Every structure is written in C-alpha cells, then in structure tokens.
Amino acid sequence: MKKNEGSDTKAIEEEGIEAAEAGIETRDDPAPAGFGLGTNSKALFQPKRGTVFVAPKDTELPTDLSKLLISCEGTGAWSNLGHTSADNLPSWDSDGGDATSKDSWKTPGARTTYDAKTVSVSVKSIQADAKTLKFIYNGWEQADPAKPKGVVMSLDPAPRDIAMVVVSYDPGTDSNFGMYMPSASMKADGMPDLSSDFVEFGFKANAQSSNVLPAGPNGQEGAFMLLTPEYFTV
Template sequence: MADEIGIHDDGVLTAVRGAIFMAKADTTITSALLKQFTVEAATVGVGDGMWTNLGHMSNDNLPEFALDGGDATTLSTWLKNAFRTQYDQTTGTVTFNSVQGDKGTFKTFYNAVDMPDVGVAFSLEKTPINKALFILWSDTNINSRAGLLLPNTDIAFSSLPALSTDSFVEFSAQANIKTSSALPRDAAKKFTSAAYLSPADFAAAA
C-alpha cells in the first residue's frame, strides 16, 4: 500500500512548476477541495475557506525550508550510560520569493497601504500577518502533484526588492511555521504544524 514503507515510484517527483496559496489561518484542505488545486488556479474554495494563489514565484529561488534548534542531548543514569535522548525545541520557517511586483504583493508581504494618488507605502518595521499556506508543486513530466500544508504561519517580508539585469526582480517573504489546532496530534500526542499531501492523495481526490 502507498502509505507503507517500500518502493513507490509515484512518490518520486521533480518540482517543475509550483504555486503558493494563502488562506485564513487554520484553514485545512479536504479531499473534495484538493482535486481543484493546480498551479494555474487563481482561487480554490469559497468564503472563509477560500485559498488565493499568490501568483508568479521565482524559478531561480524556489521556496526554501529551514529548521532551527532540535539539537540532541543524551542523558545517562547512574546505572546506564546513554539511557535517553531528548531534543531541544525546533522552529521552522519557509522563505519564498515572488517575482510579481504589483500592489497586491506589497500589501501582502509588506503590509503596504495605498498612497493618496499613486503607489503604496510600507514600513521597514515588520508586522506579520497570520495566514495558512499551501505550497504546491507539480511534476509536469508525469502529470503528478504534491504539496505541503502549513495551516498556521506568521508571514513578513524578509528583504527589500532584489534587482537583477538578467532575471526577474524578486520580493522575498518568510513565514514562521507554528502549531495548528486544525491538525491532528501526532503519534506521541504532540501538536503538529504541517501536513504533506502526496501524489497518492491527489490521485485519490481526482
């Protein structure tokens, strides 16, 4: 079965194309909704459960996930050496780069506001927005998709626009990944932060 360890060719993908969708914090994705997600979809769902495509992302700098902390400490007892391993708290982030330099990007990443006449104004002090993210990638060679659902993140810009003469101008944001009450707890009864939606999930939803 696809949910057991073993050799599953359909789980091997390249991220040829991709998109990032944003929704209200703690929004999840049902099987019925999953089949509607494609990289070209402008929106998926309705009302408070609607996901909006953030548009063109950088092809040179794909979304990058990072973990901080989680260092292991081995504890011994007087009776036994290396009796137990404990781990420091782990925090996670994802950095992504839009190449869609419109007002919507600035209002989303930079909390920009409309100027009285033209343009938008933004502060250099970061004010995060609390949103759910769904990072979708598609292997167009085999027509297969997968994605990472982050129902509870705090998002803020991570830099000013990066200019280039031989590539698109990029606008970078970083999301801090938080635990979500919308997700089930794991086998150790710990709160969870992310959900992986595999090619098998997309196939079942089709």
C-alpha cells in the same frame, strides 16, 4: 527434480518480465512486516513547476485538492500568490532540535532529549502589483486622491498570521505534491531584489502548531501536512 526447478525458475523470470512491461512493481522477497516500506519508482517526483496558495490563519483545505492545482486561481478563502521565482524556489529551513544525551549514574546515554525546533519556508514572489506587495510587506496605499499613489511600507513590517500551501507539479508524471501549513507567522524578508531575471519580493513564514490538523496518537499537535500525489484528484 532439477528439471522441475528449472521450469519454475523460467516461469518466475517470465512473470517478472511481463510485470515489468506492464509497469508493475515487483520484489524479490515479501515486504518486511515492520514498517511495510518498499521501493516505489512511481513515487519519484520532480517539482518542475509550482505555486503558493495563501489564506487567513487556520483555513482548512478544500475537500477536493484539485481546486489547488497550479492552474487554479484559488477557491474559497484560498488565493494563488501567482508568479514566484524559478531561480529561488520555496525553500524550507529547520533550526534547533539538537539532540543531547543524558547519563544516569548507572548507565551512560540513558535518555536523549531534543532542543526546541523552528521550521520556516522562504518564498520569492516576482509579481510587482499593488495587491501582492501590500500582502508581502503588510503595507498600505496612499489614501489621499490628490497625491501620487503607491504602496507604503514601514522600516520593520509587522508580521501576520496566515495559512499556506506550497504546490508543485511534475509534468513527467502529471502528478502534484503539496505542503500545507494551516498556521504560519509571515513577515517580509528584506527589500526588493533586482539582481535576478525578475525583481523578487521575498517573505519568510515560520510554522506554528495548529489544532486544524488532527492530533497525533499521543495527543501532539501537528504543524504540517504533506499532500502526496495520490491525494490530488482531477
């Protein structure tokens, strides 16, 4: 009996080595039935490069996401914002959503409620061309041909509603990851910043719910869609 057990163990070990050499993920035990989660080393992602695509509010994604790779200039209503800062990458911020425990007369902590939450993303463009600056600062150009040209902006630039996709690329795995907001209220974030390697022109976009995204199982509206590598095709 012990001889058979030893043979079985050796066979299992050899199978595991062969699987590892082939790059196949193996588990010591079956995946649990609950959420079906497990280790996937191939899903590790390093956003070494990236860009931002923008479009009018509620613009849907193209069916083929390879049209939104960082090397693409755009497709349909989607435009590539171009060069953005490598020092200050797009950053997401969440405010609110604090939990409050509610007691009943009979039971402490009978229910938990959550405050309203806002989510925003900050982007720093480094392209100092008129089209980009008019977009970020919601500005306008001098119309009189007899006067010097330039981009005019107000003291408090008005917000505008846009759709946006932040796309990042991992050259180590040749894969892409994206975050899609079909509806966001965008506004310039301060004045041009001359303290980095390139002049930075920032804006912040606050996410809004949108019926462009499919409703959740309980009818809730979505605000984001995470575009994992398997959804990008080349």
